[in-house]
Amino acid sequence: MTRIIGILSGKGGVGKTTTVANLGTALASHYKKSVIIVDCNITTSHLSLYLGMYYSPVTLNQVLTGKAKIHEAIYDYHVPGLRVIPASLSLKDLRGVDVSRLSKVIRKLTDEADIVLLDAAPGMGREAMSTMRASDEVLFISTPFVPSTMDIIKCHQVALEVGTKPLGVVINMVGKERYELSKDEVEQLAELSVVSTIPMDKNVLRSLALKTPVVSFDSTSPASRAFYELAGKLIGEKYVQESFFSRLFRLFGGGRK
Ligand SMILES: Nc1ncnc2c1ncn2[C@@H]1O[C@H](COP(=O)(O)OP(=O)(O)O)[C@@H](O)[C@H]1O
Numbered sequence: 001m002t003r004i005i006g007i008l009s010g011k012g013g014v015g016k017t018t019t020v021a022n023l024g025t026a027l028a029s030h031y032k033k034s035v036i037i038v039d040c041n042i043t044t045s046h047l048s049l050y051l052g053m054y055y056s057p058v059t060l061n062q063v064l065t066g067k068a069k070i071h072e073a074i075y076d077y078h079v080p081g082l083r084v085i086p087a088s089l090s091l092k093d094l095r096g097v098d099v100s101r102l103s104k105v106i107r108k109l110t111d112e113a114d115i116v117l118l119d120a121a122p123g124m125g126r127e128a129m130s131t132m133r134a135s136d137e138v139l140f141i142s143t144p145f146v147p148s149t150m151d152i153i154k155c156h157q158v159a160l161e162v163g164t165k166p167l168g169v170v171i172n173m174v175g176k177e178r179y180e181l182s183k184d185e186v187e188q189l190a191e192l193s194v195v196s197t198i199p200m201d202k203n204v205l206r207s208l209a210l211k212t213p214v215v216s217f218d219s220t221s222p223a224s225r226a227f228y229e230l231a232g233k234l235i236g237e238k239y240v241q242e243s244f245f246s247r248l249f250r251l252f253g254g255g256r257k
């Protein structure tokens with residue numbers, strides 16, 4: 001049974017695309033799941049840039065204009081088990097895109113993978129709403145500040161109206177500063193449970209410059225550990241960190257974990 005999980009937020013720049021790229025990689029590489037990640041942020045698509053995929057002849061745009069089938073827009077990533085459906089990086093490919101078709105085309109991925117992760121546009125406009133409707137479950141991304149948490153309240157209400165199951169909130173870019181909202185405060189404000197907190201971590205930005213998810217770039221960095229744990233929680237498995245010697249053997253001994 002394929003789980004279709006939307007990654008949404010009210011505010012932009014809070015870490016949706018980062019979460020999709022890293023959860024997808026962690027679920028495939030560490031938990032051996034078959035995963036498809038989809039860039040549903042059609043107007044400002046970024047997912048392929050985060051993964052170093054600059055040229056894709058068929059994208060979700062062609063699928064949503066009716067010129068291609070969804071299966072023609074699926075690409076293998078170099079992480080075994082992880083596949084990507086990118087959106088076009090070109091402005092001209094926005095012509096004729098009908099986002100109301102998203103739900104129908106995403107349903108065609110049922111039985112294609114264990115998990116499908118949808119990277120949404122921010123807010124509650126047509127693009128984000130189409131992603132919400134295409135999702136069976138939804139994970140909200142916020143930061144430890146009032147504006148992004150307040151936006152989650154609205155997203156949550158809309159999810160309930162649409163009939164999408166809320167999985168909770170991920171608080172990203174946590175710096176443990178006194179002026180940040182605590183996990184309890186976010187839970188009280190948003191009336192949702194906090195599934196995970198992801199620390200502010202410079203390695204996320206370093207990995208972005210290298211066009212690779214941080215969980216692949218440095219699997220022991222604080223954000224990577226948090227993403228591995230979050231991936232485990234989503235599928236009900238406990239994250240057991242790879243031992244130093246096993247990592248050494250995998251990196252230099254030629255074996256795959
Ligand atoms: N935990 C983190 N630590 C540091 N930088 C982060 C973290 N999460 C995301 N970022 C950075 O924040 C920026 C916005 O993230 P992004 O995933 O594109 O947000 P969204 O998709 O919600 O617009 C990117 O430059 C990303 O590298």
Ligand SMILES: [Mg+2]
Pocket residue numbers: 016017018041046119120
């Ligand atoms: Mg994004």
